[in-house]
Amino acid sequence: MQVKVVIGTITFMLTMMIMGFAALREPARLEKFSHAFEGRSIESGARIYAGNCATCHGVSGKGEECYDTGGNQIGCRGLPLNYAPLLCGDNSDRTARMNAMNWASTKDAFIESVVAAGRAGTAMPVWSAQFGGPMREDEIKNTVAFILNWESDDLCSEPVVTFDWPATAQGLVDEFPDGDAANGEALFVSYGCSGCHGVPDGSIPAAVGPDLSNIAVDGATRVDGYSAAMYVYESILDPNAFIAEECPTGPCLGPPSAMLANFGERMAENPQDMADILAYLLGE
Ligand code: HEC
Ligand code: HEC
Incomplete structure (x- = not known):
């Protein structure tokens, strides 16, 4: 009887220790998991981008190098996406491009809304199935994650060159x-x-x-x-x-x-x- 109680107590304490240890490690494990998830999302977005967006926005999103399906270089037809005015935001998360477009919400939402709904009257197509396009919600999110991932210290520390164009x-x-x-x-x-x-x-x-x-x-x-x-x-x-x-x-x-x-x-x-x-x- 005594022995059973002792064994029971020890088992209980061991269980608590293991669980407690696991609980302590949980935030680290979650973070690792979400990094891995983010990584996979960006990778999948990269594939979608290469197959659907690069012909108009350029292979590296700079609006410079575009190829047709035969591999011939053609003129790009879309705005650059990998550039500071779109990606480099201030702390309220609004970038120069959003101000120019009168966008009041966040950067992520700006990019996601254009990708999902396209831009009427321009060559930018609708992509989300919600609006009759070919892509699922998760595919849209992954593509947006890939674009946002271009934001970097290098990109955002480049000086922005402007020029006052003469009126005539x-x-x-x-x-x-x-x-x-x-x-x-x-x-x-x-x-x-x-x-x-x-x-x-x-x-x-x-x-x-x-x-x-x-x-x-x-x-x-x-x-x-x-x-x-x-x-x-x-x-x-x-x-x-x-x-x-x-x-x-x-x-x-x-x-x-x-x-x-x-x-x-x-x-x-x-x-x-x-x-x-x-x-x-x-x-x-
Ligand atoms: C047929 C050409 C074409 C394709 C394909 C295309 N785009 Fe576009 N995209 C455009 C054009 C043109 C614009 C600029 C529209 C305008 O004048 O406002 C644009 C604008 C955008 C913008 C807004 C940029 C800004 O600064 O306002 C985003 C974001 C974008 N495209 C993402 C994508 C993604 C992601 C894909 C692939 C899933 C894609 N585009 C495929 C032509 C294209
Ligand atoms: C994404 C496609 C596209 C690109 C790239 C583009 N244009 Fe245009 N351009 C158009 C369209 C469409 C029109 C007609 C609508 C309008 O007047 O804005 C036009 C109109 C013009 C006109 C007026 C034509 C007329 O008959 O009245 C000129 C001039 C012009 N573009 C010059 C240029 C030059 C120079 C470049 C490169 C620096 C350029 N475009 C790049 C699509 C484009």
């Missing part, structure tokens, strides 16, 4: 008088203009935006009082200011325009690029 095309020409048309031709491809507008010499037909082969003449007829140079200049900086009528697939949609609205930001590092593209398109 003439103002730009005064500042950069030597537009180089040959370089403009190369830039027209590397900025991705040709991905939508084709190449004005006709070697690649326009697909999304108007054919620009005659814009040096037509450009002067679009907006009262604008020269062709002024019109093209404004079209690049602010595609929504005026929506052209005829696109290759029918009437152009917008506003918002299907043309990306971030060329002013992208050319801020090198405003001479704008002068070169104008020289190319206007044949000067």
Whole structure:
């Protein structure tokens, strides 16, 4: 009888010790588990991204390197996603891009909402099954986790370069008088203009935006009082200011325009690029 009580007591104490120990380790185990879960979610998001998003946003999300299904490099058609204005937020979790888009909620919700619902009137498709797209809720979440994972100290400590664009095309020409048309031709491809507008010499037909082969003449007829140079200049900086009528697939949609609205930001590092593209398109 005595022995049984002693054994019982010891067993009880041992059980309590083991359970207590397990309980102490629980937070660490949970953290490890959630890291592993997050890792798997990002990995799965990476696969989804490569298969569905890279053709428009670029292989590394920089809006620079895009390929068609045959492996040929093409112009990107989507905004960069792996860049500071979208990902580098202040402590209230709002980034420059969200302020520009008047978004009041968090960064995660901003990205998730665009991925889920697409952006009407632009090339960005709907992805969530909830809105008739091809992806499940968990697939959307994994893709968003993959995009958010691009935020890094390196990315967010890069200085943001800005440039005050002159109000008129003439103002730009005064500042950069030597537009180089040959370089403009190369830039027209590397900025991705040709991905939508084709190449004005006709070697690649326009697909999304108007054919620009005659814009040096037509450009002067679009907006009262604008020269062709002024019109093209404004079209690049602010595609929504005026929506052209005829696109290759029918009437152009917008506003918002299907043309990306971030060329002013992208050319801020090198405003001479704008002068070169104008020289190319206007044949000067
Ligand atoms: C057919 C081209 C195309 C595909 C494919 C595409 N996107 Fe987009 N995406 C765009 C365009 C164009 C925009 C910019 C729309 C605009 O002008 O506001 C955009 C915008 C976005 C934005 C908002 C960026 C911002 O700063 O406002 C996110 C996030 C995004 N896409 C994620 C994705 C993800 C994730 C996928 C894959 C599941 C994807 N996109 C596939 C064309 C595409
Ligand atoms: C994602 C596709 C896309 C990209 C990339 C793009 N555009 Fe456009 N662009 C359009 C569409 C669509 C329109 C017509 C709607 C409008 O007027 O905004 C347009 C309109 C224009 C117009 C006015 C055309 C007219 O007939 O009135 C000019 C000029 C122009 N784009 C120049 C450029 C240049 C230069 C680049 C590269 C720096 C560029 N675009 C990049 C889609 C694009």
